Amino acid sequence: MWIKSIAMEEWVRNNIRLSVIKDKSMLPNSLQQVISEAKEALKANSRLHFIIALSYGGRYDIVQACKSVTSKVKDGLIQLEDINQSILEELETKCAKFPNPDLLIQTSGELRLSNFMLWQVHYTEFYFVDKCFPDFEEADFIEVLNSYQK
Template structure:
């Protein structure tokens, strides 16, 4: 079915939602949902590389997620460290660059070390760039950008110069946003960058998101006509 794809988004962003509900429906602790969610991440990365997507941004942990139970937060952070350290060979084999975006203040030292290791060891990869949004908030990113501008010598600002103060100004805006679990909101994710992004919502919980579900989103995307505010010829 992949051969039927003729319009591949350059950048896909995903809000990976539903780990906790996946576990609850099976009578399991929420942490098991996060462990299964990690498996879905690897499948998604490999499939994105397979179809030719160049940028994949995954919303892993928001600034608001610190309000979750401490055991759940600890599990998420531990899984992140474990995943980075174990999956670097897989990333290298698939020519995948790993980078992070978000506030690094407040993160565990072990998390920061793993992040730096992942970025360093995959820095020469170029087929696909995976961006992990960690301790991220769209509002915080805009506020941090404004504060950087206030501390700089910039006399005037436009859209292009403003985005140079973002966490990852080199990353193009997403063409497609996918959110799993049936929720239909963007939850403080990439508020500036999603201005003209196509949105796709699925009821599938994140641990169950597979190649078939990814294809459904891509087929829906290629049926869209992106106008960016302009009137196209009939």
Template sequence: MSQSPRHIAIIMDGNGRWATQRGLPRTAGHQRGVESVKRVVEAAVELGVEYLTLFGFSTENWSRPVDEVRELMRLLRMYLRAETAELHRNNIRLKVIGRREELEPDIVKMIEQAENLTANNTAITVMIALNYGGRQDILCAATNMARAMAEQGIEPTYEAAEEYLPQFLSTAGAPDPDILIRTSGERRISNFLLWQCAYSELFYCDTLWPDFSKADLEAAIVDFKARDRRFGGVKSEAK
């Protein structure tokens, strides 16, 4: 039987379907999804989770309709303005992972300010993946690792790469996710934390993200704790 998860990653899926089912524009679903983020962060703190990583916007999401992307960026700005001080008051550290080059300068500035303000907080680390792709994360890490190893005169062996590459991933310093949750009933990982989730337990639920609650998070944790994690071995191991 597994211990409680230290790190939970969530693919927040179903905002658009939630809105469509109610005859609302997709943007209404994204607005409700922001409320779910706040609710789940609070629940994760109460449940003793140390790291929570949320897939907010992928590198592929730029292909969505322009108006929808614009609304997502507006909601991101609103969240950073409204919630940064609250996160800090609640001792929550915020970190954003993903490529910032394509984000608007004002958003990048707000991200940096939020990260700096909350850098020393210890209740939980919330990582939001923005303009993030798992393959891109690995490629960027491998490129930076190769450059660093060359500068330090380290021979690029398999063993050396296996040791050093995780240090260059966007999640460096955090343990790999114990469990990956995807909402809305879809059953794929969609280019999210590909290296980090190599041995994560997968939990799929039919709940659409705007309806995801503390009870849903608790259900995933209960399911996780009942699993026998072997990490490729024969006997159960404590991670």
């Protein structure tokens, strides 16, 4: 597994936390286990939060949040009148300190969101890059940041 190949000691030494936002049903059990173990080993880290969107979809995320809220209403934990925009904190990105990004970089030349973080990007600046992600370099990132500053 690729996660096992990452030197866990280096992640701990660099104080990096790991989260994976995903549709669990799409992943093999062996991968779910590796992800769970890595998240547990790194959960106390706080310098950098590395979030991997693996088998993630914005529509799926919203549906799961709705199911969670509906379940809470059904169980009497909240009332129908309590439902508002902030109640949708049940989204996969609730793991992040700042779940709504200020900037989203879309690589590959695609000019679309591709079902990615549909709820969270309501005030996000978008930057589209023709390069695919593996070819995206530091100079490209600096160009994006310079554009974003304007």
